[in-house]
C-alpha cells in the first residue's frame with residue numbers, strides 16, 4: 001500500500017503514467033478521463049458549488065471545477081501532490097490530512113454540495129470505506145451528493161475476471177468496491193446509482209433519499 005512518501009515520489013510522473021494506462025484502455029486507469037468528465041459534468045451544473053475532494057492528487061479534476069467557479073476544499077496526505085495542486089488552485093483550501101483517520105476537525109462544521117473522490121478511497125478496506133462515506137454524509141447540504149469514481153466493478157465476478165486478466169499487474173494492496181455490495185450497504189437509506197464507465201471503472205453516486 002502506497003503511503004504518503006510513495007505518493008510524494010509518484011507526484012511528478014503521475015499524470016503521465018495515468019495517461020499511458022488510460023490510452024491503452026488497460027487496468028487500472030482504463031476510462032480515467034471519462035470517470036473524471038462524468039463527475040465534472042454532474043458538478044458543473046451547479047455554479048458556485050461547494051466541493052470537497054478526497055485525495056485530489058495533482059488536481060486534474062479539481063482544477064477544472066475550480067476554474068469553472070466551484071469553491072474547493074480538498075484533503076490529501078502527500079505534500080508533493082498538494083504542492084502541484086496548489087500552484088493550479090491558489091484560492092482553494094487544500095489540507096494535508098490522512099483520511100484513514102476520518103475527516104479533519106477543521107471541516108466538520110462545513111457543508112458541501114458535492115463530496116467527490118477519484119481513484120483514492122481504494123486505499124481503505126470495504127468496511128473503512130463504508131464508515132468513511134457514512135461520516136461524509138454529515139457534511140452534505142440537504143440536496144448534496146457524494147460521487148466516487150474509481151477502479152470498480154458491477155459485481156465480484158466482474159472484479160475476479162479483471163483480476164485474472166491482469167494478474168501480472170494486479171495491485172493486491174488496493175481494495176476495489178463492487179457496486180452490488182456497496183448498494184446493499186447504503187441502498188435502504190440512501191439513493192445509490194452506479195454508472196459503469198469502462199471494463200474496470202465506474203462512478204458511484206450516493207444521495208439522501
Ligand SMILES: C[S@@+](CC[C@H](N)C(=O)[O-])C[C@H]1O[C@@H](n2cnc3c(N)ncnc32)[C@H](O)[C@@H]1O
Pocket residue numbers: 004007054055056057058059060061075076077078081097098099100117118119120123
Ligand atoms: C491515485 S491518486 C488520485 C488522484 C486524483 N484524485 C486523480 O483522480 O487523479 C490518489 C491520491 O489519494 C491520496 N491518498 C491516498 N491515500 C490517502 C490517505 N489515506 N489520506 C489522504 N490522501 C490519500 C494520494 O496522496 C494521491 O494524491
